[in-house]
Structures are given as C-alpha cells and as structure tokens.
Amino acid sequence: MNTKNKTNEQKELSFIEKARRTQIVECTIETISELGYAQASLGQIAKRANISKGIISYHFSNKEELLEQxxxxxxxxxxxxxxxxxxxxxxxxxxxxxxxxxxxxxxxxxxxxxxxxxxxxxxxxxxxxxxxxxxxxxxxxxxxxxxxxxxxxxxxxxxxxxxxxxxxxxxxxxxxxxxxxxxxxxxxxxxxxxxxxxxxxxxxxxxxxx
Amino acid sequence: MNTKNKTNEQKELSFIEKARRTQIVECTIETISELGYAQASLGQIAKRANISKGIISYHFSNKEELLEQxxxxxxxxxxxxxxxxxxxxxxxxxxxxxxxxxxxxxxxxxxxxxxxxxxxxxxxxxxxxxxxxxxxxxxxxxxxxxxxxxxxxxxxxxxxxxxxxxxxxxxxxxxxxxxxxxxxxxxxxxxxxxxxxxxxxxxxxxxxxx
Amino acid sequence: MNTKNKTNEQKELSFIEKARRTQIVECTIETISELGYAQASLGQIAKRANISKGIISYHFSNKEELLEQxxxxxxxxxxxxxxxxxxxxxxxxxxxxxxxxxxxxxxxxxxxxxxxxxxxxxxxxxxxxxxxxxxxxxxxxxxxxxxxxxxxxxxxxxxxxxxxxxxxxxxxxxxxxxxxxxxxxxxxxxxxxxxxxxxxxxxxxxxxxx
Amino acid sequence: MNTKNKTNEQKELSFIEKARRTQIVECTIETISELGYAQASLGQIAKRANISKGIISYHFSNKEELLEQxxxxxxxxxxxxxxxxxxxxxxxxxxxxxxxxxxxxxxxxxxxxxxxxxxxxxxxxxxxxxxxxxxxxxxxxxxxxxxxxxxxxxxxxxxxxxxxxxxxxxxxxxxxxxxxxxxxxxxxxxxxxxxxxxxxxxxxxxxxxx
DNA sequence: AATGAATGAGCCTTCATTCAT
DNA sequence: GATGAATGAAGGCTCATTCAT
The missing domain is CATH 1.10.357.10 (Tetracycline Repressor, domain 2)
Known part of the structure; x- marks a missing residue:
C-alpha cells in the first residue's frame, strides 16, 4: 500500500486500511509504553497485534513513518x-x-x-x-x-x-x-x-x- | 576478570584495572552523550576508546554492569x-x-x-x-x-x-x-x-x- | 484462472485475458530492461502497469511463467x-x-x-x-x-x-x-x-x- | 574489523584475517558460479564456507565490498x-x-x-x-x-x-x-x-x- | 476479472557476548 | 591483560504468493 498518496481514498477500502493503521498505531503505543522505545521492534508490535511483521511494512512504508504517525x-x-x-x-x-x-x-x-x-x-x-x-x-x-x-x-x-x-x-x-x-x-x-x-x-x- | 569478586586484588593489577575501567566508563559517557542510548553499542564505545570490543567484556561482566557503573x-x-x-x-x-x-x-x-x-x-x-x-x-x-x-x-x-x-x-x-x-x-x-x-x-x- | 488449461475458453474472456497478459508482459519487459532482472519484482511490474500485484498472479500461475512468456x-x-x-x-x-x-x-x-x-x-x-x-x-x-x-x-x-x-x-x-x-x-x-x-x-x- | 584501513597490517594477525577473507571470497565465487548472482545470498555463502553469516559482515563491511573484492x-x-x-x-x-x-x-x-x-x-x-x-x-x-x-x-x-x-x-x-x-x-x-x-x-x- | 490484505520466508546487517591465543 | 575472531539472535525490510471479497 505505502500510503504516500493519501488524497482521495475511497470510503469502503479506506475503512479496512484505516482500521489496520489504527490498530497498528495503538499496538505500537502499547508496546512502547510497556517495553520502551528500544525494545519496541516491529516483531514485538506485530506479536501484540497478533499479525505478521510484514503487514506493518505493508501499511507503513517505514518504522519511521509508523512512529511519526x-x-x-x-x-x-x-x-x-x-x-x-x-x-x-x-x-x-x-x-x-x-x-x-x-x-x-x-x-x-x-x-x-x-x-x-x-x-x-x-x-x-x-x-x-x-x-x-x-x-x-x-x-x-x-x-x-x-x-x-x-x-x-x-x-x-x-x-x-x-x-x-x-x-x-x-x-x-x-x-x-x-x-x-x-x-x-x-x-x-x-x-x-x-x-x-x-x-x-x-x-x-x-x-x-x- | 569479571569484577564481581573485588576482594583481595593485588595492588598493581588493581591499578591498571582501575585505569581501564575509568577509560571505558569515560568513553561510554562520551558515546552515549553524542549518539544517544540506542546507538551506543559496545562497538562504538570501543572504537572511541581505541580498544577492542572484547576488552570491555573483560572488565565488565555485562553491558548492564558498565552502564550501572x-x-x-x-x-x-x-x-x-x-x-x-x-x-x-x-x-x-x-x-x-x-x-x-x-x-x-x-x-x-x-x-x-x-x-x-x-x-x-x-x-x-x-x-x-x-x-x-x-x-x-x-x-x-x-x-x-x-x-x-x-x-x-x-x-x-x-x-x-x-x-x-x-x-x-x-x-x-x-x-x-x-x-x-x-x-x-x-x-x-x-x-x-x-x-x-x-x-x-x-x-x-x-x-x-x- | 491459472492459464495452464487453455483449452475451450470463451471468446470474450479470452480477449480481455489476452489484453491483460499482453499488457503485463510488456510492462515486465519495460521493468526488466530498466531495472534489471534482480530488481524486477512483481510489485515493480504491477506499479508500472498501474495494476495490483495480485492480478499478475491471477493471469500467470507463476513469476516463472510470466518470464517464460x-x-x-x-x-x-x-x-x-x-x-x-x-x-x-x-x-x-x-x-x-x-x-x-x-x-x-x-x-x-x-x-x-x-x-x-x-x-x-x-x-x-x-x-x-x-x-x-x-x-x-x-x-x-x-x-x-x-x-x-x-x-x-x-x-x-x-x-x-x-x-x-x-x-x-x-x-x-x-x-x-x-x-x-x-x-x-x-x-x-x-x-x-x-x-x-x-x-x-x-x-x-x-x-x-x- | 571492517578492513577500511588496509595499511600496515601486522604479519601474524593479518594471516588469519587474510585466510578468512580468501576463504570467503572463494566461497563467494563458488556460490555465484553454482547458483548465480541472485541466489548467492550471504546465507548461502556462509553455509558453503561452514561459517556463520555474521562473520562475513565482520570481515567485509558490505556485501558490496565482498563482491568488489x-x-x-x-x-x-x-x-x-x-x-x-x-x-x-x-x-x-x-x-x-x-x-x-x-x-x-x-x-x-x-x-x-x-x-x-x-x-x-x-x-x-x-x-x-x-x-x-x-x-x-x-x-x-x-x-x-x-x-x-x-x-x-x-x-x-x-x-x-x-x-x-x-x-x-x-x-x-x-x-x-x-x-x-x-x-x-x-x-x-x-x-x-x-x-x-x-x-x-x-x-x-x-x-x-x- | 480484479483488488487489497495478509503471510512467511528470506535478505543484509548489527550487536552483545564468548573464547582461544 | 588484551585481542581478534566467531557466533547466534534479532532487527527492519522486501517479496512471491494466497485468498476473501
């Protein structure tokens, strides 16, 4: 996906996408607040979200972008x-x-x-x-x-x-x-x-x- | 060495030992203050001290112990x-x-x-x-x-x-x-x-x- | 679809099918000639064709089959x-x-x-x-x-x-x-x-x- | 190690180092000639050399540097x-x-x-x-x-x-x-x-x- | 017919640590 | 005391492929 072009997202598709991004962002917050910045690897975040590591990369082009979010x-x-x-x-x-x-x-x-x-x-x-x-x-x-x-x-x-x-x-x-x-x-x-x-x-x- | 048992060390060894530990601690401070906690690997610290990585492990049983110091x-x-x-x-x-x-x-x-x-x-x-x-x-x-x-x-x-x-x-x-x-x-x-x-x-x- | 069994396809589908395959093949050529074999991922090819990655897998059972084509x-x-x-x-x-x-x-x-x-x-x-x-x-x-x-x-x-x-x-x-x-x-x-x-x-x- | 400063290498130390680099280079040649460029991962090369992946990175700062060699x-x-x-x-x-x-x-x-x-x-x-x-x-x-x-x-x-x-x-x-x-x-x-x-x-x- | 979402394996790299010398 | 060599795990990331819709 690599949501670089955030303009004109369709409603329905955007919904799942948005939900996932929200979920991932929330799990990131959870993970960092619990384990700290250094231990908050994508793996840890994915584990907490019960998803595969790769999917985070699918929704965020970067760990950087995720944290920025x-x-x-x-x-x-x-x-x-x-x-x-x-x-x-x-x-x-x-x-x-x-x-x-x-x-x-x-x-x-x-x-x-x-x-x-x-x-x-x-x-x-x-x-x-x-x-x-x-x-x-x-x-x-x-x-x-x-x-x-x-x-x-x-x-x-x-x-x-x-x-x-x-x-x-x-x-x-x-x-x-x-x-x-x-x-x-x-x-x-x-x-x-x-x-x-x-x-x-x-x-x-x-x-x-x- | 593993300086857990610090009792009864000979004087001479203790001196070099002390000097090294001091040097390593100082380089650790230097490194962390410049690169931050996450980037301050033992490798970076050793490089700054112009010593081998192994020697840090020799004088400190752990990275943990070094930071504690x-x-x-x-x-x-x-x-x-x-x-x-x-x-x-x-x-x-x-x-x-x-x-x-x-x-x-x-x-x-x-x-x-x-x-x-x-x-x-x-x-x-x-x-x-x-x-x-x-x-x-x-x-x-x-x-x-x-x-x-x-x-x-x-x-x-x-x-x-x-x-x-x-x-x-x-x-x-x-x-x-x-x-x-x-x-x-x-x-x-x-x-x-x-x-x-x-x-x-x-x-x-x-x-x-x- | 998995175009292994190409016998007896309806005409109309076959037409769209052919067009897509042609388009994909052409974009593959474009991509490889520009980025080289190693960099020519299905993602890159799909991006060049302005289609989703999945559709390539739909028309070709394999990357292998695509390249063979x-x-x-x-x-x-x-x-x-x-x-x-x-x-x-x-x-x-x-x-x-x-x-x-x-x-x-x-x-x-x-x-x-x-x-x-x-x-x-x-x-x-x-x-x-x-x-x-x-x-x-x-x-x-x-x-x-x-x-x-x-x-x-x-x-x-x-x-x-x-x-x-x-x-x-x-x-x-x-x-x-x-x-x-x-x-x-x-x-x-x-x-x-x-x-x-x-x-x-x-x-x-x-x-x-x- | 990261042999960027190749000047004035000591003889004895340089020997093991040289031997390893030679071995790794040879296994790289072996691997590429057998599996081709794309399949020649550091993992494959290491396996062929019966060494750990990490050691290649220890002797060569990069895969790039290895291939250049x-x-x-x-x-x-x-x-x-x-x-x-x-x-x-x-x-x-x-x-x-x-x-x-x-x-x-x-x-x-x-x-x-x-x-x-x-x-x-x-x-x-x-x-x-x-x-x-x-x-x-x-x-x-x-x-x-x-x-x-x-x-x-x-x-x-x-x-x-x-x-x-x-x-x-x-x-x-x-x-x-x-x-x-x-x-x-x-x-x-x-x-x-x-x-x-x-x-x-x-x-x-x-x-x-x- | 087509899509986006998701997976899982593999990639290169970094790192703390161990160890023979 | 000190070193370089080596390991193995983990990190972020890419990718071909699968699948529900």
Whole structure:
C-alpha cells in the first residue's frame, strides 16, 4: 500500500486500511509504553497485534513513518483537546493555569500515548545521529507558553520576564508536564487530581507579580 | 576478570584495572552523550576508546554492569559535590536554593556525564521490560528535597506541604534539573548563569509562604 | 484462472485475458530492461502497469511463467522476422550475412524486449540452481547457423568447418548479436547502421575460403 | 574489523584475517558460479564456507565490498597473467592473437572466478539502479584491444579500422571471450584447446588486410 | 476479472557476548 | 591483560504468493 498518496481514498477500502493503521498505531503505543522505545521492534508490535511483521511494512512504508504517525496523532489530539480550553480563558493567568491543567488532564487520559511519544521524541534519531523530532519541538511547544507569559506581563499581573527567563519558565512547565507523564507510568495509582492542583499552584506562584 | 569478586586484588593489577575501567566508563559517557542510548553499542564505545570490543567484556561482566557503573559514579560525584554545599546552609530556604544551584552547577560542569545518565536511566530496562533504575530513584532522589521542605515548614518560612504536594514539588524540581541537562545538550551555548538564577527564582517563589 | 488449461475458453474472456497478459508482459519487459532482472519484482511490474500485484498472479500461475512468456514471445517474433529473410537468400554466404543483419535489425527494433530476454535467460534459474533456459538454447539457437555453415562448405565458398569449429562460429556470432543488444542498452545513441555493417564484415571475412 | 584501513597490517594477525577473507571470497565465487548472482545470498555463502553469516559482515563491511573484492582480484590476476604475454609479442598481429589466446587460457584456468565476475558485473547495481561496474569497464577493457588494432593499421598489416569499427571489433572479441566463459560453465567438458584455436582463427581472419 | 490484505520466508546487517591465543 | 575472531539472535525490510471479497 505505502500510503504516500493519501488524497482521495475511497470510503469502503479506506475503512479496512484505516482500521489496520489504527490498530497498528495503538499496538505500537502499547508496546512502547510497556517495553520502551528500544525494545519496541516491529516483531514485538506485530506479536501484540497478533499479525505478521510484514503487514506493518505493508501499511507503513517505514518504522519511521509508523512512529511519526504516533507522534502526529498525539499532537493533533492534544491540541484539539487543549486549545479550546485555553482560548476560553480571557486572562493570562487563567490561560496559564488552564494550559497546565488541560495538559495534565490530557496526559492523564492518554497515559500510554503520551508516554510513548516522549519515548519516541527523545530517542528516535535520523541517520546522522540527530534527534529527529527535536527541531520541530522548540517553537511549536514553547511559543504558546511564552505568548501567555508575554500577555500576562502586558496585563501587568505577571512579573517581569526577559526573553530568556520566559524560555526557562516555558521549559520548566513542559518538563513538569512530561515528568508527570513519566511518573504516572511508574506509579499508576497516583492521586492525579491533587497532583494537578499542586502543579497549578507551583506555577501560579512562580509567575505572580511579587 | 569479571569484577564481581573485588576482594583481595593485588595492588598493581588493581591499578591498571582501575585505569581501564575509568577509560571505558569515560568513553561510554562520551558515546552515549553524542549518539544517544540506542546507538551506543559496545562497538562504538570501543572504537572511541581505541580498544577492542572484547576488552570491555573483560572488565565488565555485562553491558548492564558498565552502564550501572556510569550511573553509580554519577551519583557519587554528584553527592560529594552537592552535599557539603547544602549542609553549609543553615536555613531551609538557603538549603533549597543551594540544592538547585549546586545541582545545576554540577550539571553544567559535567554535561556529558549527566546527560548520559539520563539517557541510561530512562532507557535501560530489565529483561521483563521494566526500567532498571526506576526503583532506586524514589527514595534516594526525592527524600533529600522533601526533607528540606519539611524543615522549611517547621521553620515556618515555607508554605504548607502535604506529603503528596512535597513529592510533587520534589519531582518538579528534579524534572527542572534534568530538563536543564537535556536543554544544555541541545543548545550548548546556553546562558547558564541566568538560567540558574531563573530556576532558583521560580522555586523560591513556589515554596514561599504567601 | 491459472492459464495452464487453455483449452475451450470463451471468446470474450479470452480477449480481455489476452489484453491483460499482453499488457503485463510488456510492462515486465519495460521493468526488466530498466531495472534489471534482480530488481524486477512483481510489485515493480504491477506499479508500472498501474495494476495490483495480485492480478499478475491471477493471469500467470507463476513469476516463472510470466518470464517464460516474455522469452517465448521473443522467440516467436524473432523467428518470424528473420526466417523469411534468410530463406529469401539462396547462397550460404547470403544467408549468413542476412542472418546477422536481420538479427541485428530485430535487436535494434526491439531493444528492450531483447535485452529483457537476455537478462532472463542468463539469470532465471530452477530451484536446484541451474539456468532454466540454458537447455533449450543449444539446438534451437545454434543449429540454424551451423546449417548455413555446412551448406556453405558444400557450396565450396566457406572454409572448412569441423563440427566443433562450426559450433564455435555459431556461438561467436550469437555472442556478437547479444552483445550488440547489451551495448545498445548502455549506449542508446549507437550508430546502429555502421555497427551492423561492421559485424557483417567481420563474420563474412571469418568464414571465407582463404 | 571492517578492513577500511588496509595499511600496515601486522604479519601474524593479518594471516588469519587474510585466510578468512580468501576463504570467503572463494566461497563467494563458488556460490555465484553454482547458483548465480541472485541466489548467492550471504546465507548461502556462509553455509558453503561452514561459517556463520555474521562473520562475513565482520570481515567485509558490505556485501558490496565482498563482491568488489571478487571483481578486483579477477582484474589483478587476469592482467598479471595476460600483460606479459602480450608485451612479449612484437607485432600487432602477434599481440592480437596472444590477447585472445591468453585471455581464453585465463578463463579456462579460472572458470568459476571468471564466470562469477561476469555475473557480478552484469547484475550488481547501485542504489539508483545503474550497473555498478559498467563505467570502469569501457575504457579499461576496450582500449587495450583498440590500441592493438591501431598499431596493426600503422604497421600496414591490419585492414582499415575507423574508430567505430575498432570499437565494434573490440566489443566482439570481448563478447567472444566472455561467451566462452559462459559456455564453459554450461558445458565443462568442452574441447578447450580446439575452441581457442578456432577463436584465434576467426579474429585473425577478421582483422587481416584483404 | 480484479483488488487489497495478509503471510512467511528470506535478505543484509548489527550487536552483545564468548573464547582461544 | 588484551585481542581478534566467531557466533547466534534479532532487527527492519522486501517479496512471491494466497485468498476473501
């Protein structure tokens, strides 16, 4: 198949195809979240899906493409979950708190997927040894937070942030969120709600004027 | 050799032995920090050390043991760098700030080693797929921070922390520190000093009463 | 379908069937001549024909059978192109020259097909590793040339040929013709006419008395 | 090992290494000559050598490098066998005859190796689909023959050759030689001596003035 | 008549590990 | 102490073939 030409897929055929791709993507998430990036071979994934190895290659031209799909689906799902909630807030402070809360809620409701994406993003490399997903990360991920910080400064409710300290704050928030995901895998019976409240508190305090 | 039975080794042998192990450990750090956990094969490490692959197996019974050594040396070095600085502080607030500052300074001065340890700790797994170094983490790593928080509460200068929220704070601080290391690898010309000050500020604010 | 039992097929089906087979055979020729024997997978052939892989298996019970078809069609086309021209010549010398000329003209006008056949004949093997088409070669291919040589000897215009030296001459002529095809693929803007004249000259001289 | 730095190999170590490489090269020749290029997988070669597949990769960085070695050794052996014999001849006619004779003798004495090289040269392709060894071929192979033809023209004993007809003659001679190799594989009990004499006769006649 | 989906074997390669020297 | 040689398993991928629809 090698779904390179994704335009104009027929409905019925596309259905089975889509179902398989979905299944494979889900098993990939399952496998990575359970065994980690390094152990998640196509063989392992196929075994978990009860299909032959070859069929994965049939639906995805590459292991690379498969992992990319896992990451992309995460981005889309995450954004469509989070964006409306942030936009619904009018104040910068509200937006920041909501950013943290909605992200953590998303993580909580998509534990395995988020964890798998972290594994992929921090391990998958190009042929020349560089992290494949590192580049896109920076601006896509940090800018939204920095924008909120800037907005809060203009509103006069956040303390002063230089461009560096805004970046540090953005990084620290992201690290807290990703770290939550990792902790959640290690310790699934975590009291999520309280955890979320605590993180909201931390960063609310960290950004307030005086 | 298989350095499991380390008792009663002759002095001379021990010296060469030590030198080799040190060399191998250093090249492992170099390799992992440059290529990442997954690409750091014994072959790559040996090539970097200009030695044969076999010699690594001679000095370390396992790849596992080698990586363990990398992690252990980090813990020892880190603790002996940090502990005195914290103990020199008398107040909880001073200790917390110093904890962050000294950790970040250690990271800055041992970038590759710290990064390699993060790679190892977050990737190395046992045969059954569980993270090998996850277990030790908890008490060794988080307790010191939690102790400082408790102390600050008793002093009446930190806000109230439940045992959960202390753990969340400890986690968030560790995530910030480890995240600093990762950012430092991605972006080596980072303005370290300002970054450190900013992180100190964040967590100082996050812990203050009111 | 499995066109092993070709007897008593309905007319209409046979028509579509024929068209498909022709199309597939042509795309096979195209593919092999462009990518070579080893790279000419059914997938590649199907892609070039804009059909599914399965349909090839539907019309040909085997890849083997498909390649056989390519070879067979070549033999038929070649013979029906060449035979009349040779038979039109009365003298042995005329026949020999015509054999070479008409063969080379056929090659020139059917470059890809001839090249594909050479690729197949020299690569396609049975399970036990023997060249599949080697056997048929001998008598079908060499005999006609040897017959002309014998005729020329009887006429007294060719030099003496033992049965071995007739075979060598036949082989050499075939090698020259097949080599022409290969050269033509490597170097499509070859000055064909002059090349043909030159080869005719070579073998005319090589067979003359004194 | 990956023998990229072939300079300054120690004697003793180099010995085993050399022996293995030689053994592997020989088994490769054996395998290709018996099963053909397409069937000659590393697995087949290893089986024939009674060694593990991995060891071939240990001594050769690539299958590509292994095949290149087979080809290179042929070129060196062939040239050192043939060149002196041709240089020993003073006349162009003598050189041409000797060229053919010595080449055929070399083929006869190195049947499998020569056949394997033909298989490799006509099948091994680069990633972009072009024959890997085609380029070097032309000038390295044809020029020597063309030089002899030119020399014979200047001596006044060969007939006139345009640059095209010289190339055609060179091609035809090479095709005759390579074809001899193929015929020899198909038919090992060929009467070699007579075959050689016959080919010498053919091309002697084909080049003579009138 | 045709298709896409699926399989299973085989391919080249990498790797941790073992071992004789 | 150290090395190069060797193994065997596993990895990602390709392919001819089969089959339900």
């Amino acid at each position: 896992v990451v992309m689906e995460y981005y889309l799902a995450c954004q469509s979950f989070i964006s409306p909630q942030i936009e619904a807030e009018s104040s910068a402070r509200g937006k920041l708190i909501k950013y943290i809360e909605s992200n953590l809620n998303f993580v909580n409701e998509n534990r395995k997927h988020v964890f798998a994406v972290i594994e992929i993003v921090s391990n998958e490399r190009t042929e020349d040894g560089k992290l494949r997903f590192a580049a896109e990360h920076d601006e896509t991920i940090f800018l939204p937070i920095e924008n909120i910080l800037r907005m809060g400064m203009e509103e006069g409710i956040f303390r002063e942030f230089s461009s560096l300290s805004a970046r540090v704050m953005a990084l620290t928030i992201r690290n807290a969120i990703d770290g939550f995901s990792i902790e959640l895998m290690r310790n699934p019976q975590l009291r999520v709600k309280d955890y979320i409240i605590e993180l909201m508190t931390i960063f609310d305090r960290a950004t307030q004027k005086i | 990398v992690v252990m040396e980090y813990y020892l070095a880190c603790q002996s760098f940090i502990s005195p600085q914290i103990e020199a502080e008398s107040s909880a607030r001073g200790k917390l700030i110093k904890y962050i500052e000294s950790n970040l300074n250690f990271v800055n001065e041992n970038r590759k080693h710290v990064f390699a340890v993060i790679e190892i700790v977050s990737n190395e797994r046992t045969e059954d797929g569980k993270l090998r170094f996850a277990a030790e983490h908890d008490e060794t790593i988080f307790l010191p921070i939690e102790n400082i928080l408790r102390m600050g509460m008793e002093e009446g200068i930190f806000r109230e922390f439940s045992s959960l929220s202390a753990r969340v704070m400890a986690l968030t601080i560790r995530n910030a520190i480890d995240g600093f290391s990762i950012e430092l690898m991605r972006n080596p010309q980072l303005r370290v000093k300002d970054y450190i000050i900013e992180l100190m500020t964040i967590f100082d604010r996050a812990t203050q009463k009111i | 390519v070879v067979m069609e070549y033999y038929l086309a070649c013979q029906s192109f060449i035979s009349p021209q040779i038979e039109a010549e009365s003298s042995a010398r005329g026949k020999l020259i015509k054999y070479i000329e008409s063969n080379l003209n056929f090659v020139n006008e059917n470059r890809k097909h001839v090249f594909a056949v050479i690729e197949i004949v020299s690569n396609e093997r049975t399970e036990d590793g023997k060249l599949r088409f080697a056997a048929e070669h001998d008598e079908t291919i060499f005999l006609p040339i040897e017959n002309i040589l014998r005729m020329g000897m009887e006429e007294g215009i060719f030099r003496e040929f033992s049965s071995l030296s007739a075979r060598v001459m036949a082989l050499t002529i075939r090698n020259a013709i097949d080599g022409f095809s290969i050269e033509l693929m490597r170097n499509p803007q070859l000055r064909v006419k002059d090349y043909i004249i030159e080869l005719m000259t070579i073998f005319d001289r090589a067979t003359q008395k004194i | 087979v080809v290179m050794e042929y070129y060196l052996a062939c040239q050192s066998f043939i060149s002196p014999q041709i240089e020993a001849e003073s006349s162009a006619r003598g050189k041409l005859i000797k060229y053919i004779e010595s080449n055929l003798n070399f083929v006869n004495e190195n049947r499998k190796h020569v056949f394997a090289v033909i298989e490799i040269v006509s099948n091994e392709r680069t990633e972009d689909g072009k024959l890997r060894f085609a380029a070097e071929h032309d000038e390295t192979i044809f020029l020597p023959i063309e030089n002899i033809l030119r020399m014979g023209m200047e001596e006044g004993i060969f007939r006139e050759f345009s640059s095209l007809s010289a190339r055609v003659m060179a091609l035809t001679i090479r095709n005759a030689i390579d074809g001899f190799s193929i015929e020899l594989m198909r038919n090992p009990q060929l009467r070699v001596k007579d075959y050689i004499i016959e080919l010498m006769t053919i091309f002697d006649r084909a080049t003579q003035k009138i």
